[in-house]
Each structure stands twice: as structure tokens, then as C-alpha cells.
Amino acid sequence: MILKKIKNPYLRYSAIALLGFICLIILFITSVYIGLWGKLPSKEELTSLKYQQASEVYSADSVLIGKYYLLDRQPIAYEEFPKHLTEALVAIEDERFYDHSGIDYKSMLRVAFKSILLRDKSSGGGSTISQQLAKNLYPRTKSGKLNLAVSKIKEMFIARKLESIYNKEEILSYYLNQVSFGDNTFGIESASLKFFNKHTKDLSIPEAATLVGMLKATYGYNPRVFPEKSKGRRNLVMQAMYTNNYIDEKLKDSLIKTSLKLEYRDFNYNDGVAPYFREEVRKQLLKWVKDKNNAGNDLNIYTSGLKIYTTLDYKMQVLAEEAMQEHMKSLQSNFEKSYGKNAPWLTNKNIINKAIKQSLPYKKLKETGLAEAQILDSLNKKKTMTLSNWDKDSTLQASTIDSIKHYSKFLNIGSLALDPENGEVKVWIGGIDFKQYKYDHISQSKRQVGSTFKPIVYTTAIEQGIGPCTYFSAEEVEYKNLKQWSPSNTGSKNETYLNYSMKEALSNSVNTVAVKVLEKAGIPNTIEQAKKMGITADLPNLPSLALGTAEVKISELATAYTSYVNSGKHSAPILIKHITNSKDSIIESFKPIISKEPAFSPETNMIMIELMKATINTGTAARIRNSYKLTNDIAGKTGTTQNNKDAWFVGVTPKLVSVTWVGLDNHEIGFKNTALGQGANAALPAFALLLQKMNKNSDFDYITKAKFKKPTDVVLSSLDCEPSKKDGFFKRLFKNPNKKKTKDFKSN
Template sequence: MQKIKRILSKIKPPLLRYFTVGIVGLLLLLIVFVGTIYIGAWGKIPNKQELSNFQYQVASEVFTADSVLIGKYYLNDRQPITFKDFPEHLIQALISIEDQRFYEHSGVDYPSLFRVGLKTILMGDESSGGGSTISQQLAKNLYPRRDRKQTNIVVDKIKEMIIAGRLEDIYDKNEILTHYLNTVSFGDNTFGIESAALKFFNTRTKNLTVAQAATLVGMLKATYGYNPRIFPEKSKERRNLVLFTMVNNGFLEQAEYDSLKITEIELDYRDYDYNSGLAPYFREEVRKQLLEWTKKLNEKGESYNIYTSGLKVYTTLNYKMQQLAEQSMVEHMGKLQRDFEKSYGKNAPWLINKNLIKTVARRSPAYQNLKKIGLSDDDIFDSLQRTKRKMILKSWDEEEERELSIMDSIQHFMKFLNTGSISLDPKTGEVLTWIGGVDFKQFKYDHISQSKRQVGSTFKPIVYTAALERGIEPCTYFSAEEVAYENLEGWSPSNSGDKDEAYLNYSMEEGLSKSVNTIAVKVMEKTGIDEVLDLAKKMGIEEVLPMEPSIALGTGEIKMTELAKAYTSYLNEGRSVEPFLIKYITTKNDSLLATFEPRKSENAAFSAENGQIMLEMMKSTINSGTASRIRSTYKLPNDIAGKTGTTQNNKDAWFVALSPNLLHITWVGLDNHEIGFRNTSIGQGANAALPMYALLLQKMNKDEQFNYITRARFPAPSDRVQEMLDCEPIKRDGFFKRLFKNPNKKKTRKFKSQN
């Protein structure tokens, strides 16, 4: 200090001495200021040990069976990769525009800071690059600035310089580049070059072209302003600037630059958003199952989080088949919705039935929230009707933004038909397609895993199988005459045919293929309700079903997954197989964590011979029965067995299709149980549900990769089975029996179930 004073005393001009004193004082203050930051007076700075052990939050990835990435679960969308996965031109683009002296400095580039101050600030030269080094930017990525006030910018900058120096002491240059490219933000909650490459170009980082790499690097200056999806022209200009700096740094030839700069940015944008993309209902069900799996593991002392642990989940889904299934769903449901609305016309219940509209509104979250704060019913409906805001009204033809009340929105969406559709490998239970509804963004409810609906006539094969197991011959005839059962309060199941059916007697095969209700009830009466319910349980239906004769007509409410499990029995010699979605799970480093195997029942629910008989009966449903439009309308030549289903008042439409290597089930109906199809011609399973499968199979028939499904053939039935089914499908009552039978008068008797 004394030495400094002696030096200053030798400076003779007073102004110069005062100026020098001021400069020295400022330097001392700056040293003290930086020292206080260094020791943590302005907030803790991570030490080298902490910087050596930081962990990324890594998104978990969901893949199809053919290894196509279809979704992610994350808090921050990030997939870290290694330095060897970075193409050389990506590193060159980054260094050229962000930190040209990267390999020369030790964290802070002081000459560049001076250059930026002179050229960028004073001369406005944008190509001069940024003042922060890649190491400093990495420090900011790892420890984001919490306070954006101007007064803290200097403190934050100095902190980042200190952290950058420590990072340079710990990591080599390639490791710093790796950490930087794995942590940098590309906007929209997307972090790291791998996630950005997948989002904008649907490719891995290692496959990025020079132009693609330059586009992504160009975004780093302003992730929104240079977003190629939102501002393609601005992004192109920025990309070209990056390419130009590569030329200046000797990384790119002038001729290549001249060629690349005139090309347009071609995006293949994939937003791995919760609401969008392929198979959103499937991905949500996978997420739920993963949460259960990680919960069990964590209870055992493991530590996995599906949003941050970077798990890789390989599912059973077939990517191409799911695409075709979704296309078929859109194609069919759009047309069906128009037919449905047209059938009601101006008398539609969602337009005129005020009580129904209020009933549906009371189930809405908006109503429930207002109810919780104590508003009366009248005040709630007044608020729902009065308060208006801009909403997107979606239909199959268009999306329209309008100023609407919540009640308007409820009325609009309550008319929408919905669907559930699943395809699986009947031998293994692997789910190949999964459509839980028409639009995941608008309708989160999954009609495969969550919904329980009456299954209608799709339950009848279980009734007929139980009859065969009891020893009833397939050529046994049952009268189609309608009966009023005295001990069931006059319950009288009817058919959709004419009165002449009272004179007809159907074989079991014909009764099933034509789905005759009166026959199904009489088959169950002769078999026994207990026998039918017991068989249903053996086939995999765990739902408690009503012990009532109406169960023969499918009045029991069953999840689609359980119905699918039951039907797999017909393709596995009586043994059912559990549908499953996840094949195996690995860590982010590809270490195997878990595998999931098919779960087939130990014992057969029925004999192989009776299974053959049932398949032949259900083939008749396709060839000449209620599903014959498979042949007549859709001209499908494939080997198919199946069953249609329609419930009371046309509330639910079903179709089940069986082929040697594929089981497919479709349901169509409304979430509001109060509304059904206007008439059976629109609402029957053959019209509302069957076409979705038929359209899918038409598409699959044109694609050779599905030959193992589409060209598969059922084994020929044994001679004994063919002999057992060799009988007239229908017998007509004799003359005298017809003479004394009045088709307009119901026969009355007691229902006598064989138990």
C-alpha cells in the first residue's frame, strides 16, 4: 500500500493523479466485488465436486415393436448422447457461430469479449458471434439465472465465468461440447440436440445433414425467433449465417455454401406431445402401467422415475398397422357421425331435450367446480350459459373458432360418437393396435382400458360354447318363436325379423350366424345360466356378470380387454391369453431392466373339438350371417370368423373378427348412455362397428408386410366336426303345427334353466 502511495505521489499533474487514483480504486473495488461473488456472498457457486457429479433429467422413450419412437414421458424433453454421436459438421457449425476460439481459451475468451464489445455493440456486426463462450453457456444451462433483473446481470455473468473456469479444469473440450449440446434449450421444453433433431427433422443427431445441423445451431441465439416451424424465412437467414461462418473458419467450401444457402428448410416435425402423435391412448395406458411398475420397484429400494430416468420402453404396438387403423377410424367415424346426425335431424336430443342437456352438464368439471363453491343449480347454469370465451369447435370436417358458452360446448360435444378398437396377436396377447377414442385431446376417457359396456350379441358365442360343452349337439334345433316368461315378469326377448319366424326352427350354427335373440335365450335355458357364467370366467372374463337370462343377449358390462382375452380362447384350443402392451424396458444405456412374457391360462376352457365347431359357426356369421357385408360390400376374401353385436335401444355397436394370426374388436357408441342410435340400420354392429375393421383389412391386404396375417388360413376342420355340422340350417314347422300356431300371439311359459 505504501508502495502504491509513493508511485502516485510521483505523478505531478493533480488531474492525472486523481484520475489514476480513481482507476486504482475502481480496480480494487472490482477485485473485492469479484471476491465476494467467488466466496458465495451473492449466492452459492457450485464447487468442482458438484460439477463433477451433476445428473441430467432424461426423458423416457416409448418405442413400437419395430423400434419406432412414438412418444416420451418427461419434465424436460432431453435424450443425452455421447460425443461420438455428433457429426463433425455439427461441432464445426457450433464453434463457428458461438465460440470460434473454443479450443484456445480456458473458459473465458477475453479477446472475444473485447471484440464483441467493439464490433457487435458499436458496429452492429451480427456475424461477430457472442461474448459468452460455450463453457460459459454450459454454466448457464446447468445453473439457469433465477433473477432476470438488470442489476443481477453482472453478478450472473461473473458467476458463469467462474463456473466456466472450473468446468474447464474438470472436463476436456470434447466433454464440455457433449454436456453443452445435451443441455442447451431449443424451446418448447426441448433440451439437447438429440431431442431437437428428432422433433424438427425426425432423425437422430448422427444423421443430421450440414444444413439441418446449421438450422438447429442457428436456433440457439433465439429459440422462438429462429424456430423453423414458426418463422421459416428468418430461420433460413440464420442458417445461412451459420453456414457463412463455417466458410470463414475453413470448415465449408464456398461452392457447397453457395449450393446450400438457396435450399429451403424441409422439416419432418414430430412433436412428442402428450395429446398428439400416433397412438395417444396407447401411450397413456403404457404410462399408467409404467407408474405401477416403478412404484413396485421403488418399494424394493430401486430408484426409477418415468419422467427423469431416461427409461426406454419397447412395446408390442405395430407402427404401420396402428397408422392404418387410425386412418380407417377417421374414414369410417367421420361418415358415421354425419349419418348419425342426419338421422335425428332437427329433433336431435342434444338440441331439444333440455333435461338431458342439463343432466350431461351436471357431469362436467365446470359444473362440479361451481358446485364446490356453494352456488345453487340455477346460478351454476346461469354462469355456464352467460360466460363466453373463444373455443375451438372440432368436427370431422373442420375446426372452427367461435365465441361460445360452456353450455354451447357441452351441447356440441355430447353428440359425438366415440369408439374403442384393439387388435392383438391371439397366440401371444401382444397388442398390435389400440384406439381408445376418436380424439385424445378432447376425449381422454379410454374405451378400451376404462370403459365397461354391454357387449350385446358378442357374448352369444360363449353361450353356444357352454351348450356344446354340456353335450348339446350343434345340429339341435331351437324354435325362433317369441316367448313371454311368466316367472321373469313377462320378459319377452324378441328378434328383428318378421312374424314368420315363429314357424322357423334354427340349427345352432344358423341361430348364431343370424344372431337370433330368441334362439340364444333358449340355448342358454337348456344349458344353464351357471354353466354359461362359469365358462365365461374360465375364458378370462373376471367381471361379475348378472345371473339373469338376459345375459344370453349380452346385458353384462365388460371391459374390451376382457372380451378380447375371452375370444383368444377360440384361436388357442380353449386357452385364453392376456393382452399386454410392454415387451421390455431398458435403462438409458440399454441395460435390460425387465421383460414381459405372454400369460396364457393353464387349462383349456373348452375342448379343441368344440373350439373348431365354434370357429365354423362364426365363419358362417361372416359368409352368410349378420357380418356378410365383409364379403358383399368390402369384397374381403380373407379367412375370417366373427360376431356382430348390438345392445338394447341401439346404444352399443360391436364387431369381433378372428383370423389365425389376428384378433380385432371394435366398439362404437356414445359416452352419454342416454343417447343411442336413432335406428338399428345405422346402429347395428354390422354398420357402426364392422366397417372400421373392414377398411383396416383392405389396407393391410395391399401391404406385403402383413401377408403373415392377411394370407393366413384356418386349419381345415376335422371330418367329425364337418359331419356334426352337416344339417339343414333351418327347419320350418309342419302344416298342422303352423295351423294351430298364432304368430301374432306370444307363447307364455316359465323359464327353466338347467342347473
């Protein structure tokens, strides 16, 4: 009726067109609302919002050392947001946030007028924080102007629903915990830790403004990538805070003058403290989660927001890594110099070819069906690559084969330190560089343990009633029933006429005596003794067991040595203390794994500690005292395997057991000479340097100042004998030093 009253046909048709357009818009909005363009989330769905949360890994001293995640997010409560953070967000993103119910119509009209009529591209978006939350919860999946309009309308409907369910504080909480800050970082807490290495509650106004400023363009205003642009955006946020009366002009002016200071910390899988430890924790968690889920739970280490509290001592781990780097850098240099131009990784074709064929690039090309010549041709092609070195990385033209040769020369390390009382891992170094060498020499590697096995042989002997002042000839023997096997001692000293007490023989690691002690103690008894001390590896039923030909994991060797400072009971390594959910409720605690019965008598225990103290004070590990000037109570044992392939050192203090191995992953390459490759030179310094650093920090006084229990008078009396004695005159007279004694090996 109203349209008929309009006489002017042009006005009437225009009115009809406008009315039709409005009807189309209403129909379009209605179609979105009823779900013709995709179903809108229900109130029930919006009431039970869930985040994908990163699981966090903490050291024993409460330092966040790593995360496991698909999306790096750590949700926190609204109470942990500093007031100036929410003020900065509201000021720059939605200044009428507290006045609307999800849609700011005034802002929408402003944007429509400037963008559509005035063509002003800098007019802004007009979306409220509630609409942005809706967008983050239900990301846009389709492009195009029509789909954009659909998405905008959907977000308005969702925003209204959110505002009807949650109060303003809850909306801000969900938004700040949900929003992306780029680099796979989600939520304000993860962003705060990444860019400023502090919790959200500790952010200053400029820091909070910097992070809020990133939300407009997470890459373009990234303070690490574009510091000046980020600073400008930060200042704009603080200007908005002033405009909205959150800060006064004087404070605003002073804050704008401050510099932008970052403490960037990326929780990268390859980087950071203790990467090998974090990877082993991850493996154990996956197994734990599988067992839990089989029992009816629904846990995921990447999305459930678990908190894993480990045994690792952060400060000690940092010092251990520093010590490792100092030592290995120097040792690597000496190692390469010892070989010079004749290094096997450069000149030995058999070693090079094996390394090539064991490499991942070779195996991948082989799987494609290429011929050998084609594979080698591909691997020989030069390209720009960066090769890692201890001094600095070098970028050059090199082939994959050049790279294989380069990385074949590097010595590697495995170093583990335990609290012997409960097996808690304090230090875990699985290799020299997790980026280049993923292989963990603690959890994955088995190597011959050399003379570090001798204390177990001597422990067996003492348990069998053989006194520590029993003398054994150092004379080299050729065993007829062992294919003329003839173990010898290192060094040029003529020992044909010498007889060593067990204390002296162990401290100086005399091979010929170790075999004779094993013969008297009995191989089966020794294998059984090793099992009692926690070694589960298959041990060879051979006399060479005395010299450490058994291949054992570092973790098992460390377990065995904990027996000596835990009243004869061994403690297996444990990495995790307890696990909580995202709300800090404990899901599971892990108890120490300690043997029920002692592996040997208290008297044997005291004797063995005294024997291993002699190794440190006057024996093969005397450089602990002489070179490193350490005065701590220390016992221990060095170890070097045949052809200098493996170097070992076990350091034992009343409160810490440390095992270090050094060698090459390629078993065919060893140290050039014993002077360089012996345990005292190649492995011991990593422990000695760590202890030096710990001595300077009073936090470690409970370890560094701890004392061994004083032996009883009976034990001291049993050790009161001359270190060695010579054969008598007539025995020397009828013994030919140039002829080996021959006999059968007869084990008890």
C-alpha cells in the same frame, strides 16, 4: 513509493483512483469466488452432471411414438454428432474454442472495447461455449446490472473448472445435450426429431446450421415461426463455417441457395399416433415405477430417460386410425340425418340438463357456491369458441351450453386388436379424438356386449354335450316365472314354425334360440365358462345373459375371443414388452399373460370357429364378403344391444383378434333405428376397412394370408345338417302363430 514520485497531483490522484478501482474489482471477484454471492459448485458436483431426460415410448417396429417429460431431452453420445454439427457450433459461437481453457480473453477485450467504448450493441456476447454450458447448468435467477456481473464471473469460474475436468469433446457433448431450443425442447436430439423428424447423426449441413443458428434466439430464429429469419441465420452460420475453413466457398455458396425444409413433429400429449394407448402405457408405468421405488430404486418416468418398448404395431395403428376416421365421419353424418331437427341432444330437456350438470364447467361453478340460476346464466353467455367437427372446425359465437350440446351428439368408438397367441396389443383406439374425449373406451368403459356374448353361450352348450346340429325352435316364448319376459327376434320374418340348428341360429343371431340354448346349457355353467375364457366382470345370473346384458370391458371381451385361436387358452392384453434405462440396459421384461389350462376341448374350439365363420360368410356379418369383398379367413360375431345403444363387432383371424364398439357416451341416446345402429353397420366397417388396407401391404401377409386349421372329419360330420327345418304338419296345425307360448324358464 511509486505514487509519491508522481509530481503532478492530478495524475497521482488518478493513479490512486485507478489502483483503488482495480482493488475493488479484485475484491469483488474474490468475494464471488469465496461464495459471498452464492456458493460455487465444487469439482465433485461438476464431475457428476446429470440431465433431466425424457422417457421415450417406442412401437414394436421401433418407431418413437411419444415421450413423457418435464423437459423434452434425449441425451446422445458425442459419436452421434455429425462432424459438421460441432463445426457449425464452434464457428458461430466460439471460434477459438479449441485454443482457450474456458475463457476467451481476446474475445472479452473485443466485446469490452466495442460495447463500452464504442457503444456498439451488435458486438456480441464474448461468452465461450464452456461459459454458456455453465449458464445452462446453473441458470441466472436474479436481474440487475450487479447480479449480471456476479453471474458472469461465476460462469467464468465454472467454465474453468469444467475445462479442468472434461476434454473438449465432453464439453461439446454436455453443451449440445443441455442447451434449450425453445418450446420446452432441450438438447440437439430432441430438436432434431422435432424440427426435421430425424436423428442428429442424419442431419445435413443446412439442417445442423439451422438448429445451431437457433441458439442465439430460440424464438426469434425458430424455423417454424420465422422461416425467413431462420434461413438468414442459417446462412450466417454456414458463412462462419467457411470463414473458419470448415467448408470451402463452392460448397458454402451451393448450400446457401438451398431452401429450408422442415418435417415438424411435436411430441404433444394430445396429438400424434395412438394417444389413448400412450396414456394407458403412462398409467401402467406410474404403477410400475411406484413398485420399483418401494423396492429401493429411484426412478421417475418424466426425468429418468427410460425407454419403453411397447407391443403396438405402428403401421397397423396408423391404418386403423385412418379406417376409424373414414367410417366414423360417414356414420356420424348418417346418424345426425336420421334424427333431423328432433335430435335428443337439442330438444330433450332432461337429457340436456343432465349433460349440463355432469359437465366440468358446471361442477366448478357449483363448487364456488353459486346458485343454480347464476350457474346457468354464466354457462349461457356467448363467447368466441372453436367447435370440432369431422369436416372442419368452426369458430363462432357460442355459449358453454351450446358446446355441451354440440359434443353430446358425437358417436364414439373403442377398438382393440390383439395377437391372440400372446395378447400383445397391436391396435388401441380409445375414442374418436383424445383432445376432446379423454375417456378411454377400452380401459375405462363397461358396456352391454349384446350378441357378442352368444358364442360363449354356445361354447358352453357344446361343452355340455349339446351337438351343433341340435335344433331349437325360434318360436317366441313368454316366461311365466320371469314376469312374462318374452325375448324376440329382429326383423319381420315369421319364425313360429322354424327350428334352427345351433350353427344357423348363431350366424343369424337368433335371440329366441340363444335363450333356449342358455336354458339347456345352464346359466351357472355359462358364467363359469366365461370366467375360464378370461372374463372377470360380474355376470348377471339371469336368462337375459344370453342376449348380452352383461357389462364387460372391450379388453375382457377380446381376451375371451383369443381362446378360439390360441388352442383354448386365453391371452390377456399386454402393452409393454420391456423397459430399459437411458443406456439401453434392460430393467424389466414383461411376459405374456396366458391361461395355463384350455377353457374348452379342441373339438369345441373347431366347432365354434366354424360357427363364427358362418356368421361372416352367410350370417349377420355377411357384408364382410358382399360389400367389402374380403376373402381372408375370418370368423366373428356382430352385436347390438337393446334400443340400439351399443354396436359391436368381433373379428377373428388366425393371427389377430379385433373388438370394436361404437355408441354414445350418454346411455340415454341410442341410434334412431336398428338398420343404422346394428353392429354390422356401426361397428363392423372399422374392422373391414382396416383389413382392406392391410391386404394392400405385404408387411401384413403373416396376418392377412393366415388360414384357420382344417377341422377334423369328426367335427365336419357333426356340423353336417340342414340349417333349419319346419315343424311337422300336425304340429303346425295345432300351433297358433298369433299366440305366444308360455312356460317357466328352467336352467340346468
